Amino acid sequence: MSLADTSTFTGRLDDLGVAVSAGPSAECAAMVEAAAGEPAVGVPLDRSGPAAFADSPATLPERIETEPTTADLRGAHTGVTAASLGVAEYGSVALEADAAGTEPVSLFVDRHVVVLREADLVPDMPDAFEWLGPRARDESVDVVFATGPSATADMGGLVHGAHGPKEVHVVLLREDDSGEGER
Numbered sequence: 001m002s003l004a005d006t007s008t009f010t011g012r013l014d015d016l017g018v019a020v021s022a023g024p025s026a027e028c029a030a031m032v033e034a035a036a037g038e039p040a041v042g043v044p045l046d047r048s049g050p051a052a053f054a055d056s057p058a059t060l061p062e063r064i065e066t067e068p069t070t071a072d073l074r075g076a077h078t079g080v081t082a083a084s085l086g087v088a089e090y091g092s093v094a095l096e097a098d099a100a101g102t103e104p105v106s107l108f109v110d111r112h113v114v115v116l117r118e119a120d121l122v123p124d125m126p127d128a129f130e131w132l133g134p135r136a137r138d139e140s141v142d143v144v145f146a147t148g149p150s151a152t153a154d155m156g157g158l159v160h161g162a163h164g165p166k167e168v169h170v171v172l173l174r175e176d177d178s179g180e181g182e183r
Contacts, residue, residue: 005088005121006172012091013170016148022172028058028115032080035113035169036061041068042080043100045115058115058173068105079109079165083116085131086170089124090147093170094132097142106146112165114146117173 010020021031028045042064045056064080065072073079081102083093093114097103106112122128128145135141150164 005123006118008123009086009088009091009121010172012088013148016091016168018091018148019167019169020172021169022118023174025056025058025117025173025175028056028171028173029061031171032064032113032115033061035078035111035171036064036080037077037111038063039065039072039076040078040080040113041065041072041076041105041109042113043082043098043102043105045082056117056173058117068101073101073104073108076109078111078113079105079107080113080115081106083114083120084143085120085122085128086116087123087125087128087145088121090145092128092145092147094128095144095146097144103144106144107164109165111167111169112146113169113171115171115173117175119175 013020019035021035023031040063042060044066045058045060060066060080068076081095084096085094086092087094093116095102095106122131132143136143149166149168
């Protein structure tokens, strides 16, 4: 990841109407708290795998239900998940379909808050496939690339939220506290 990748990624998110909060991992809970509506469900950040934050101070606010029932998910306004990686050129995030429920938590809500480590940004899709390829082949990992809010124009004008979240907010975590703050 380079500064250029971060700038490209946040610029592309801005083009897509996606809000971004950026800061150190230690401020993750506060940034998620500010971005998440009520009620909110999520996937724990401390699980294993490439979107793991086990060695990071990144946490979620206590009010985020991380073991949601089907009823919790249906009633949730916000879903909070970690992304395996971000693709700077497109402003896309890679979300793995996993036993923790990342996919439904990210898709069945009005607002999706994505937590992504800046170190997990890649410049473009060839780099994303190079990174994901071995996992997809060797571990049969399924990945959804999400790019901004859900939108469709199948029946006329553009409609947001028809097949997924109406709003997306990315919490971009730096390893230290240097650089830009929330925008």
